[in-house]
Amino acid sequence: MRTSRTAALAAITISTLALAACSSADADPQPSASAAASTSPSAAASAATADLGTEVTVVTHDSFAVPDDVIDAFEAETGLAVTFVAPGDGGTLVNQLILTKDQPLGDVVFGVDNTFASRAIDEGVFADYESTAPAAADAAQYAVADSSALTAIDFSDVCLNVDTTWFEANDVAAPTSLDDLLEPEYQGLLSVTNPATSSPGLAFLLATIAAEGDGWQDYWTALNENDLRVTSSWSDTYYTDFSAPNYGGDYPIVLSYASSPPYEVGEDGTTPTAALLDTCFRQVEYAGVLEGAANPAGAQAVVDWMLSDEFQASIPENMYVYPVSSSVAVPEAWTEFAPLAEQPWDVAPAEISANRDEWIQQWTDIVTP
Known part of the structure; x- marks a missing residue:
């Protein structure tokens, strides 16, 4: 985590x-x-x-x-x-x-x-x-x-989190899937972490490899062209970049955990954030x-x-x-605000072991050449 x-x-x-x-x-x-x-x-x-x-x-x-x-x-x-x-x-x-x-x-x-x-x-x-x-x-x-x-x-499940208050204020529907992030309305809204330096970043890369298969590199090329932001650590993405009310950054979509939204619950018993459970890797x-x-x-x-x-x-x-x-x-609040993904994306451990370094290098060549 x-x-x-x-x-x-x-x-x-x-x-x-x-x-x-x-x-x-x-x-x-x-x-x-x-x-x-x-x-x-x-x-x-x-x-x-x-x-x-x-x-x-x-x-x-x-x-x-x-x-x-x-x-x-x-x-x-x-x-x-x-x-x-x-x-x-x-x-x-x-x-x-x-x-x-x-x-x-x-x-x-x-x-x-x-x-x-x-x-x-x-x-x-x-x-x-x-x-x-x-x-x-x-x-x-x-x-x-x-x-x-x-x-x-x-x-836990590493998933994208969204600032629901930002999307409501800007009258934009929040994304629900990985493919949604390629749409023009989400240009410049996403901050993730580098898989070479961050375990959540690597988990998210693996989620995209599982979801996109042989097309994962094309996916990241398109994501990068949609003004993707990459940081070196989870804390930079979440605490600095996230636009959620507690942080005030510029990015309403960030990489975090399915169990992050309960941390943002306010005095009114609601949370201004949500996890996108179709983007998760356990x-x-x-x-x-x-x-x-x-x-x-x-x-x-x-x-x-x-x-x-x-x-x-x-x-x-x-x-x-x-x-x-x-x-x-x-x-108790986790039942409502921190459900686990029913079908998180998965890559076999042996496949991760055999390909991790090559995948990270390929990602680096695409996103941070």
Whole structure:
């Protein structure tokens, strides 16, 4: 999934990360209401026989957000001091993990998604770990095939969002499909993120490849000719470019998530934005222990913690994505304002792995030559 929606961590610049690296050795997916609730064992209990050490470093994207009290409780329970390191958006995160794999930036990572996961796994970034937390059974439905390196933590649909108030004020019908965006009435209205640097950007590229098939390059050529705007990160597109009342940018169509509209609900109980569910690609975010971690036991405890009821329950209202745990309820407003796509666009993981770099290069040649 996003600059953090709450100030749960301070972003650290890549130059600082480089210095840190030198000094250290982006089934049914809907949570099931009928699943039996269970209380997750504590991270400390799940690693009771391990020496967790005194500190652990979590590497994540710059949209990671979790309440301070959830972090404080984990630290008190385990005796670990947790440091968060955020090199950038999801795509930047994976690039940095690969570049620093011989001197890892930390012990455990959160935020590698299914569009970039195979790349990081193929590069040997992660150590195998299989959590025994109860929510691990829910996470298993999103497991990366033939790998024990990553554990699913959350999911959502990457979709275009529209500022419905802008379309009403300008007496223009909002688009509903990918092909609508090529029409002249939407010229200069769309902002998306670069798939080379942003995991939502790559997810959207994959949605267009799934939808347009062999014609996807022609589609992007036409989209670009319709005055497409491209930014380097989700936060630039959403927080800076979006014309929605909370932001005041110039673009009433932006790339975000199906679960973004509830974040914009006002005092009147309505939201000025909506997700276009025919444009969605399902994104899953994972956690994984870094190969060569200074504290692998502490890293495993963090993965278990991220599957705990406390952490999972904090996900919807802080990162605005769905928790993988079927024991955790999402806010009631999500039924109305954050429905998941019934048929999101999909590209097989093996096909993504085989073609990702070439597709990104082809996109770059078309859109940002």
